[in-house]
Amino acid sequence: MPQFVQSVANQQTPPPYHFPGVTAHAFVIDIQMAAVQTYCDTYFNLGDERERGFVYRPFSVWPYALLMVVQYPLMINTNRTELGLDEIPFADRGYSSQNEVFLAVPLVRHGVTPQNLLLNAAIEWALPFIVVDNSTSAFSGREILGLEKLWGRIDLGSGQFPNGFSASVEIPGWSSLDPKAMQRMRRVLHITTGSPLPGVGHKSSVTSAWTMLESPIVLKSFQGLADAFDSLVTMSNGVIPTPMRLVALKQFRDAADPHRAIYQALVGARSKYYDIANLTLYNEQDVAITLDTSGSFAEIAKIFLPNTPGPATADPKVSIAAHAAFGFTANLDFDEMSTLHTFPVEGDDCASVDGGGAGMLSPWLRPWWGLINASGADPQLPNESAS
Amino acid sequence: MTQFIESVSTHQLLPPYRSENSKVHCFLFDISVGAIQKYCDTFLNLGEPSNRGFHYRPIAEAPFGLLSVTEYPALCSLDQKTAQSFGVKTQEWDHLRQTEFYVAVPVHRYRVTGGNVLVDPVIQWVQPIIITDNATSAFSGREILGLETLYGEIKSPPATKPGGLSFNVSLPSWVVFAPNSPQTMMPFVAINSGPPLAAALAQNAVNSSAIAQLEAAIPDLAGMLEGRFPETLELVILKQFRSAADATQAIYQALIICENRYSNVTDMTVYDPHSVTIDFQNGAMVREIIHTFLDVPTSTGLVVFKPVPGRKVGRSQAPHYTRPLVKMAVSFTATIDSMDIKTQFTFRDLVSA
Numbered sequence: 001m002p003q004f005v006q007s008v009a010n011q012q013t014p015p016p017y018h019f020p021g022v023t024a025h026a027f028v029i030d031i032q033m034a035a036v037q038t039y040c041d042t043y044f045n046l047g048d049e050r051e052r053g054f055v056y057r058p059f060s061v062w063p064y065a066l067l068m069v070v071q072y073p074l075m076i077n078t079n080r081t082e083l084g085l086d087e088i089p090f091a092d093r094g095y096s097s098q099n100e101v102f103l104a105v106p107l108v109r110h111g112v113t114p115q116n117l118l119l120n121a122a123i124e125w126a127l128p129f130i131v132v133d134n135s136t137s138a139f140s141g142r143e144i145l146g147l148e149k150l151w152g153r154i155d156l157g158s159g160q161f162p163n164g165f166s167a168s169v170e171i172p173g174w175s176s177l178d179p180k181a182m183q184r185m186r187r188v189l190h191i192t193t194g195s196p197l198p199g200v201g202h203k204s205s206v207t208s209a210w211t212m213l214e215s216p217i218v219l220k221s222f223q224g225l226a227d228a229f230d231s232l233v234t235m236s237n238g239v240i241p242t243p244m245r246l247v248a249l250k251q252f253r254d255a256a257d258p259h260r261a262i263y264q265a266l267v268g269a270r271s272k273y274y275d276i277a278n279l280t281l282y283n284e285q286d287v288a289i290t291l292d293t294s295g296s297f298a299e300i301a302k303i304f305l306p307n308t309p310g311p312a313t314a315d316p317k318v319s320i321a322a323h324a325a326f327g328f329t330a331n332l333d334f335d336e337m338s339t340l341h342t343f344p345v346e347g348d349d350c351a352s353v354d355g356g357g358a359g360m361l362s363p364w365l366r367p368w369w370g371l372i373n374a375s376g377a378d379p380q381l382p383n384e385s386a387s
Numbered sequence: 388m389t390q391f392i393e394s395v396s397t398h399q400l401l402p403p404y405r406s407e408n409s410k411v412h413c414f415l416f417d418i419s420v421g422a423i424q425k426y427c428d429t430f431l432n433l434g435e436p437s438n439r440g441f442h443y444r445p446i447a448e449a450p451f452g453l454l455s456v457t458e459y460p461a462l463c464s465l466d467q468k469t470a471q472s473f474g475v476k477t478q479e480w481d482h483l484r485q486t487e488f489y490v491a492v493p494v495h496r497y498r499v500t501g502g503n504v505l506v507d508p509v510i511q512w513v514q515p516i517i518i519t520d521n522a523t524s525a526f527s528g529r530e531i532l533g534l535e536t537l538y539g540e541i542k543s544p545p546a547t548k549p550g551g552l553s554f555n556v557s558l559p560s561w562v563v564f565a566p567n568s569p570q571t572m573m574p575f576v577a578i579n580s581g582p583p584l585a586a587a588l589a590q591n592a593v594n595s596s597a598i599a600q601l602e603a604a605i606p607d608l609a610g611m612l613e614g615r616f617p618e619t620l621e622l623v624i625l626k627q628f629r630s631a632a633d634a635t636q637a638i639y640q641a642l643i644i645c646e647n648r649y650s651n652v653t654d655m656t657v658y659d660p661h662s663v664t665i666d667f668q669n670g671a672m673v674r675e676i677i678h679t680f681l682d683v684p685t686s687t688g689l690v691v692f693k694p695v696p697g698r699k700v701g702r703s704q705a706p707h708y709t710r711p712l713v714k715m716a717v718s719f720t721a722t723i724d725s726m727d728i729k730t731q732f733t734f735r736d737l738v739s740a
Contacts, residue, residue: 014634094568148396179477351639
């Protein structure tokens with residue numbers, strides 16, 4: 001591959017990142033398995049199954065998604081790549097901050113042949129809806145990792161109840177499908193909670209996702225996940241929320257024909273929460289999540305609410321029930337970026353093949369792969385689909 | 388054809404684009420030929436000339452930058468497929484408002500013969516700096532065309548002089564580069580002018596060397612300014628994307644061309660160039676942008692921009708801000724079409740990793 005022509009003014013800050021002291025609020029909501037399967041088939045299971053060698057499916061034992069609101073007071077870029085004589089490494093440029101709202105949906109990925117059924121098995125999270133209020137973060141996430149980041153305004157507060165929580169998200173949108181409709185900032189999502197449940201806040205013993213699961217309310221929220229694993233330790237190692245292995249379809253349009261793709265690949269990254277503290281639990285009955293489904297927001301509603309009638313609904317504001325709601329503080333690292341799989345695209349003017357293969361290896365097998373794979377064979381058998 | 392898969396986040400403004408009644412404010416200032424050549428070599432002349440078959444150079448008679456603030460009251464997409472996918476039949480789709488700040492520089496694209504001789508010069512324009520206040524537009528410009536569109540704030544406060552122009556452009560940036568330095572929305576540039584000149588004075592106010600430079604880059608300049616016929620300016624853009632696994636490597640590099648067609652030009656207004664001030668603020672990132680694209684040294688020995696006399700001088704001896712000498716300032720209203728977008732050249736295997 002050729003060198004990227006570094007241009008310091010392009011508002012990208014390539015990962016990895018360290019985010020100390022984030023405050024996260026998580027809301028466990030229903031998601032329909034059929035909708036998740038459609039999402040997998042549309043964005044991840046591209047082309048012929050045998051050629052690509054893997055398949056993504058919903059994590060059916062836990063039919064929920066996490067709607068998360070995260071405050072990042074410090075976003076520290078730890079990329080120390082030398083950029084050239086006159087340019088300062090990203091890590092030495094300074095820090096930034098942002099608020100982020102996203103929907104995280106767990107998926108199972110596995111191989112499709114006896115050889116790679118387990119080798120390629122993993123639990124990964126898709127993030128079909130992300131809003132950030134920092135444009136540098138939006139550009140970097142979209143262009144480097146293929147994350148579906150939108151830029152918007154995110155107002156956080158305490159709502160109407162003491163020590164409660166509220167979040168309001170505005171993004172640019174169109175109020176109708178009228179061709180003359182003008183884009184404007186519109187509120188797409190609003191979340192409020194009641195006051196925290198007494199007696200469980202600021203639990204000093206909560207230091208990890210595992211200990212957080214000792215809380216009966218949190219555990220209940222993730223019971224389906226727990227049943228699917230041998231132990232909670234195993235579960236916390238791969239599922240909630242430390243570490244979350246993310247998967248995204250990174251793709252770019254052809255300039256001449258924007259309906260044609262010049263590059264399509266699955267990209268993975270790790271989002272690892274640790275030093276979890278200050279667990280706060282909310283009564284899920286007090287949680288109100290309202291999604292505006294009107295106009296161009298109907299596309300977003302299809303992710304949250306696949307049975308939403310559409311933009312012509314009389315009342316476009318739809319309530320989403322929460323099964324659990326909790327907040328915590330943590331440190332967060334974002335790293336281990338990789339190209340999991342590059343899909344072949346047609347055309348001589350298309351992008352380079354960007355690696356792939358090794359990233360598909362199951363996390364449990366990764367430490368041992370060098371020992372058992374003396375031949376250096378690609379674990380992504382039998383896929384040889386690089387264009 | 389491999390279909391691009393649409394999603395919530397890819398709801399970009401798809402080309403071609405049209406914006407009627409766009410208000411264009413242009414300010415012409417000199418840039419050194421060396422700075423333009425450096426930009427061409429860094430962003431356009433990748434690999435060996437004999438392999439790629441073209442070479443970019445400055446236009447010797449037109450070593451200038453055209454700084455523009457353009458207000459688009461209703462920019463829209465003329466792409467038919469998106470509207471059809473929603474069951475809507477229309478010629479125009481996805482209207483939005485934006486204000487854009489950019490610096491455009493004309494360059495010559497030469498064909499390289501077998502004997503490494505440069506022939507057949509064609510005028511194209513590069514946009515080393517472009518800032519918009521609309522995120523949808525920024526995503527589209529960056530991801531479809533490859534423009535390095537920055538997202539910022541562009542405001543038009545009341546002018547200090549009646550009838551004058553006033554624009555403040557801000558960017559998320561750092562005052563100093565240091566691990567403990569916070570990113571904030573910082574002033575990038577402030578533009579102010581005096582009132583429009585009366586017709587009788589306007590002719591004399593336009594710098595003749597500026598006109599000569601413009602005509603070297605826009606052969607049909609007079610006709611366009613008088614609204615008699617449209618003028619098409621061809622942009623050339625390096626479109627590139629990073630590898631996720633190694634951000635120093637590019638998975639795609641190509642030169643994209645896009646024709647910007649100005650028609651229905653009306654309301655031509657001329658300002659006294661001596662009344663115009665363009666002040667680039669002195670933050671670390673701003674200095675870096677100016678240094679990178681316009682080859683302005685960051686400490687001493689300014690070549691293109693002149694320090695403002697009497698301003699505070701910091702420890703680095705850098706001026707408080709840098710101010711280009713404006714040679715011409717005009718405003719006009721026009722319909723702007725961005726169309727005929729093509730991939731001019733895809734860089735493959737020309738540059739070793």
